[in-house]
Amino acid sequence: MEDDEEEAPQRREFNKKEIADFQDAFKLFDRDQDGLVNYKEFSTLMKAFGQKYEDLDLSDMFTEADEADSGLINFEQFVKILEYYYREEFSLEDLLNSFKAFDKDNLGYLDRADFKEIMMDYGDKMTEGEFVDFMATADPSNEGIIRYEALANAIYSFLIE
Structure with missing residues (x-):
């Protein structure tokens, strides 16, 4: 049956x-x-x-x-x-959505100060030095904003290699 x-x-x-x-x-x-x-x-x-x-x-x-x-x-x-x-599936879209969840105004970027708070206070917390090093990748033009689509692509490419 x-x-x-x-x-x-x-x-x-x-x-x-x-x-x-x-x-x-x-x-x-x-x-x-x-x-x-x-x-x-x-x-x-x-x-x-x-x-x-x-x-x-x-x-x-x-x-x-x-x-x-x-x-x-x-x-x-x-x-x-x-x-x-909860599912452990991981994709580029998942990574991108993780960043988008913090982009309340749907601007396509995160402010450096907000991003710093997220990276240093939640999850796998970064130290100040780790954050500074990470920002070289996250904000290569030093604009003070993190264009998370490009960052998500870079992180995902690194992780799947």
Whole structure:
């Protein structure tokens, strides 16, 4: 007999470093620092992780996690979503979307100061020296802006070699 129902996603365990990275990103999108994100912030956060879902799927995930039906989820609820739906696929588009998630005005670039905060305070944190070295690639003309499409292409080319 054939089962027409979709299989439930496999639950994934994350290590401490991954959890810490997720928490750093969560805090970045938790603008008022109350430990909660709304649907819009959640959607942007998932896109920052390079996750590709239809808006309807994201809405379903968020609604399922929002047990209190408050329109907000906390970090623990966010991790539960990731445990079931996070995918480790990596593409140039994923990398580009990670940068775009921080480009709130869709300008195609990030301000150096904002980029520095992201690179030094979240995820795999850079030191001041590492940031200065990285900026030679990220902003070769020293304009104070990071044109992230060119940067994403350079990083992706390096990573797949």
